[in-house]
Amino acid sequence: VWTAGNIVEEQVAKIREQIGENGRAICGLSGGVDSAVAAAIVQKAIGDRLTCVFVNHGLLRQDEAEQVERDFVASTGAKLYVANEQERFLSALAGVTDPEEKRKIIGREFIRAFEAAEAAVLNDAAASGEKVGFLVQGTLYPDVVESGGGEGAANIKSHHNVGGLPEDLEFELVEPLRTLFKDEVRAVGAELGLPAEIVQRQPFPGPGLGIRIIGEVTEERLELLRSADAIARAELTAAGLDQEVWQMPVVLLADVRSVGVQGDGRTYGHPIVLRPVSSEDAMTADWSRLPYDLLARISNRITNEVDGVNRVVLDVTSKPPGTIEWE
Ligand code: XMP
Numbered sequence: 001v002w003t004a005g006n007i008v009e010e011q012v013a014k015i016r017e018q019i020g021e022n023g024r025a026i027c028g029l030s031g032g033v034d035s036a037v038a039a040a041i042v043q044k045a046i047g048d049r050l051t052c053v054f055v056n057h058g059l060l061r062q063d064e065a066e067q068v069e070r071d072f073v074a075s076t077g078a079k080l081y082v083a084n085e086q087e088r089f090l091s092a093l094a095g096v097t098d099p100e101e102k103r104k105i106i107g108r109e110f111i112r113a114f115e116a117a118e119a120a121v122l123n124d125a126a127a128s129g130e131k132v133g134f135l136v137q138g139t140l141y142p143d144v145v146e147s148g149g150g151e152g153a154a155n156i157k158s159h160h161n162v163g164g165l166p167e168d169l170e171f172e173l174v175e176p177l178r179t180l181f182k183d184e185v186r187a188v189g190a191e192l193g194l195p196a197e198i199v200q201r202q203p204f205p206g207p208g209l210g211i212r213i214i215g216e217v218t219e220e221r222l223e224l225l226r227s228a229d230a231i232a233r234a235e236l237t238a239a240g241l242d243q244e245v246w247q248m249p250v251v252l253l254a255d256v257r258s259v260g261v262q263g264d265g266r267t268y269g270h271p272i273v274l275r276p277v278s279s280e281d282a283m284t285a286d287w288s289r290l291p292y293d294l295l296a297r298i299s300n301r302i303t304n305e306v307d308g309v310n311r312v313v314l315d316v317t318s319k320p321p322g323t324i325e326w327e
Helices: 004-019 033-049 064-076 086-093 099-121 123-127 141-146 182-191 219-238 292-305
Strands: 024-029 050-056 080-084 132-136 172-174 250-253 258-262 265-274 309-314
Touching (some): 024 099, 033 064, 033 132, 064 080, 086 099, 219 265, 258 309, 265 292, 292 309
Parallel strands (some): 050 080
Antiparallel strands (some): 258 265
16 A cells, blocks of 8 residues: 555665665655655665765755755754855856756756766765665656656656756766655655645756746846846735645746836836646646736736846636646
């Protein structure tokens, strides 16, 4: 029978067998549910032979890095190393506008950042001639299917943790959630004692805001999107709708401008798209019918408080035919 307890037990045994008595692993935390649960399960299996690495790629939302450090470490006591790699990702993404290219670059740089962190984090292991051979990933079943790994599946998007991996990967992968759907992962996380702030978190894609800026990713555009996103999330939470909405991507159409008027003057700014969706497993989704007064508050605040944005639009497309993210 499927119970969270059984899954944990089964996976812990499997992980111990794969990694062995002396093997060491690192795990990339994205700040999301999946990687946190994957890390917690591996920590249960091999204890402090696991080191978690949080790569701050600069594509995070407001306060996200601080939140990961606080919530995750507090609940698991896991070893955490924070790699500040904003510069690496921004320069690799400079001039790039194609969505698949962005995803591949971000996937590749994630791995490079881990490789760079490996030496710094585990110099004790290096000193004793040991090697960190295992990389833990929170890959879920839908990621596998949508990246073309499922039977007969088409490649829709290269999820950074599946299709975007470089061919010369030097780690053996540990993927304890590979057969699970999101709701099952949440149940497993709760079973492992992770707090609601982590387990009930809305999904956030590994490539972060990099795939929510339609156009080139720049520091200035990231700043703008972070401000708009923080407002939208704060208002959704204040309205008590966090649990009802599966997730609400906030997207910046950086290459689109429209004319507006503010005060006495003409503006020529960018549109922000709100993409609230309801879903069971992200394989299909419907657009969420958010209350009009909530949408009005979000729109008013974003256009008033975020410089450079003069229009807020609502995405009313289900999946299919739209995907949840715009890229
Ligand atoms: P799409 O846009 O394919 O998204 O409908 C389905 C779900 O997956 C998330 N997503 C990702 N998650 N790495 C991730 O960890 C990725 O590269 C990625 N791309 C999309 C998306 O936010 C939604 O929950």
